[in-house]
Amino acid sequence: MPDILNEIVARRRKDIEAKTIALSELKAKHRERTDFRPFRKSLQNHMTRPGMAAVIAEIKRGSPAKGLFAPDLEPIVCAKEYEFCGAACLSVLTEPHYFYGSLDDLTAARNVCGLPVLQKDFIISEYQVYESAVHADAMLLIARCLAPHQLADLYALATELGLDVLVEVCDEEDIDKIEPFHFSLIGINHRNLCTMSIDLERSHRLVSRFTSDQTVVAASGIKSRSDIDTLMSAGIRSFLVGESLSVRPNDRSFLRQLVYGKYFVVKICGITSPETAIACLEAGADMIGLVHYPPSPRHISPSQIHEILVAVERAGLTQHIVLVVVDQLPDEIHPRIDYIQIHGKIQPPVPMSGIHVVKDYETFTHLLKLPMETQSHLYVLEMSEGLLPGGNGEAWDWSLARPFCERYPTLIAGGVTPENVTDVIRLANPFGIDISSGVESAPGVKDMDKVKCLIDAVHLAMITLTHH
Numbered sequence: 001m002p003d004i005l006n007e008i009v010a011r012r013r014k015d016i017e018a019k020t021i022a023l024s025e026l027k028a029k030h031r032e033r034t035d036f037r038p039f040r041k042s043l044q045n046h047m048t049r050p051g052m053a054a055v056i057a058e059i060k061r062g063s064p065a066k067g068l069f070a071p072d073l074e075p076i077v078c079a080k081e082y083e084f085c086g087a088a089c090l091s092v093l094t095e096p097h098y099f100y101g102s103l104d105d106l107t108a109a110r111n112v113c114g115l116p117v118l119q120k121d122f123i124i125s126e127y128q129v130y131e132s133a134v135h136a137d138a139m140l141l142i143a144r145c146l147a148p149h150q151l152a153d154l155y156a157l158a159t160e161l162g163l164d165v166l167v168e169v170c171d172e173e174d175i176d177k178i179e180p181f182h183f184s185l186i187g188i189n190h191r192n193l194c195t196m197s198i199d200l201e202r203s204h205r206l207v208s209r210f211t212s213d214q215t216v217v218a219a220s221g222i223k224s225r226s227d228i229d230t231l232m233s234a235g236i237r238s239f240l241v242g243e244s245l246s247v248r249p250n251d252r253s254f255l256r257q258l259v260y261g262k263y264f265v266v267k268i269c270g271i272t273s274p275e276t277a278i279a280c281l282e283a284g285a286d287m288i289g290l291v292h293y294p295p296s297p298r299h300i301s302p303s304q305i306h307e308i309l310v311a312v313e314r315a316g317l318t319q320h321i322v323l324v325v326v327d328q329l330p331d332e333i334h335p336r337i338d339y340i341q342i343h344g345k346i347q348p349p350v351p352m353s354g355i356h357v358v359k360d361y362e363t364f365t366h367l368l369k370l371p372m373e374t375q376s377h378l379y380v381l382e383m384s385e386g387l388l389p390g391g392n393g394e395a396w397d398w399s400l401a402r403p404f405c406e407r408y409p410t411l412i413a414g415g416v417t418p419e420n421v422t423d424v425i426r427l428a429n430p431f432g433i434d435i436s437s438g439v440e441s442a443p444g445v446k447d448m449d450k451v452k453c454l455i456d457a458v459h460l461a462m463i464t465l466t467h468h
Contacts, residue, residue: 004064005122005193009145011097012122019127026130030161037116039089039138039164040185040215046088047215047237053228055259056118056217057082058091058242059109061100065196068100070246077316078249079109084284085252086259086459089138091118091240106135118166124150129157138164138185143174144193152181166217170202175209186210187240190220200227204234225257252286252319260462264425265432266455267411269324270298272444274311279448281312284455286432287320289341292330297443298436302330309336322355341380355380355411358404368403379404380434382413395420401428418453422461433458 046054059078062068079090092109093101101120110117119136122145123129132139139158141151151167158165168187169175178186188203198221210216218231219240228239241258248254253263268280269289277288290305291298300308309321313336320338323330327344341355357380358364364383381404383396395415404410409431412424417438424433437443439450 004196005142005145008064008095008098008122009124012095012124012128015096016125016127023127023130026127026134030130030133033134033162036162037114037137039116039118039166042088042116043185043215043217043238051261052086053225053232053259053261054088054238055086055255056089056091056219056238056240057085057087057245057255058093058120058240059101059105060091060093060120060242060246062098063243064098065191066243069243070249071100073246073249075105075109076112078246079113079115081249081252082245082255083113083115085255087115087255088238089118090115091120091242092136093242094119094121103131103135110135110137116164123154126154126157129154129161129163132158133161133163136163138166140166140168140187142168143178144168144170148177148180151178155181155183168219169206172206172209175206179209182211183214185215185217187217187219188236190218190222200230203231203236207234207236222258225261228258229261256462260459262462264458264462265411266458267322267432267434268436268439268446268451269322269413269434270296270436270440270444271308271446272298272300272304274308276446277308277312278315278317280446280451281315281317281319283448283451285319285451287322287339289322289324289434289436291324293324293326293343302332306334309334312336339378353378357382359383364404368407377408378431379408379410380413381405381410381430382434398424398427401430405430418450418457421454421457422464425458425461 043054046052059073059075061070061073082090090109092106093099094103094106095101106117106119116137118138118140119132120140123139123141124145141154143151155165164185166185166187167178167183168189169178170189170193188206190198190200190202200221203218207216215238216236217238217240218236222228222239222241223244245255257263265286267287267289268285270291271277271288280288290300290308293299321336322339322341323337324341339353339355341357343357355378359382381401398412401412405428411432411434412428412430413434416424416433416435421433439446439454441447
């Protein structure tokens with residue numbers, strides 16, 4: 001066993017000796033527990049969906065290799081985000097000295113989500129197994145840290161107590177050690193425990209050592225969906241991702257891409273109150289639009305815009321805010337605004353990122369003829385008829401948009417609803433949608449049941465359409 005592992009294991013032995021909660025008390029707490037969540041089953045459910053990766057999203061503040069790389073990580077925030085973005089399970093580092101974790105992190109994360117939770121630690125004793133059985137749904141056993149009889153005994157105790165067990169290997173020697181036991185859930189660690197280097201090819205070399213009734217999880221060094229796609233080509237469908245998520249905990253697009261292979265933006269426009277803004281963002285909208293155009297029934301004043309922006313900031317929500325303008329910019333633009341959505345003709349320079357609206361066939365065809373590298377804007381494409389500059393709630397032939405969407409990052413607007421959003425994705429393959437009246441009960445009044453149905457429909461469409 002490498003020195004770093006010896007060092008960590010020795011430190012954990014001292015930690016166990018210093019525990020103040022008696023083993024008998026842990027046993028009593030375990031007997032009262034009835035809320036175990038099925039870890040392996042959750043992975044298997046995700047693995048059956050076409051193109052979808054079963055991702056174990058990890059809460060990890062640091063490591064021996066990188067030190068403390070996510071000091072401000074909030075387990076509660078991460079758990080909620082990971083669950084919303086499609087993770088199959090959660091993993092929480094609880095080793096305090098080298099990975100800066102704790103059981104408090106695990107408990108806090110598990111209490112705010114419905115995902116099965118893996119305790120990731122260096123488990124070497126009966127005491128730690130009972131600790132896991134009180135707090136977690138699954139635990140890790142590292143083959144390199146344990147003799148064969150220890151592996152067998154700790155595994156048997158854990159499963160008897162209701163835990164799933166992920167058994168980690170990193171080379172042929174580890175596999176030889178565990179092969180007689182035929183453990184059901186295997187993690188292949190891409191990290192060399194001596195040099196701390198990463199080799200994603202390790203899964204390709206080792207996966208053939210396991211049978212079809214064993215669930216194999218690839219772990220360490222996964223940084224992109226392309227890494228996952230490469231590992232999927234070797235027959236692996238479950239993945240543990242730690243550092244890459246922990247350094248960008250609020251980036252929903254990254255985890256969604258890992259899980260689904262495609263990120264899809266939902267912009268809900270025409271927000272008229274702080275309560276609706278917060279509700280839509282918490283329901284899963286990636287952008288909200290605030291309309292500053294008096295003829296629109298969704299127009300709000302500068303003071304109302306300010307009130308909404310302050311409320312969003314106080315709620316700690318980090319999604320993008322779009323100010324929708326027609327023909328002219330307002331005198332002042334709040335610094336919390338991320339994009340200006342431009343209807344009509346506004347002379348540059350625009351003070352921040354612009355979203356350009358295309359409503360006429362002449363502009364549409366002109367942009368299709370331009371070299372791709374000359375245009376890097378985000379576009380809203382809406383080709384239906386109507387008096388107002390927005391989508392006017394009218395559906396149109398979304399298949400016409402496909403060549404445009406293939407060239408430019410494009411949000412489709414006009415007649416989109418929870419019932420037809422799957423058709424929008426299938427016909428146009430856009431970057432996202434821009435929806436207003438399609439989730440309203442009256443102009444400017446958002447129906448949160450419709451908003452939630454829309455988000456659910458988008459997630460389902462990402463699974464069922466984007467990989468066929």
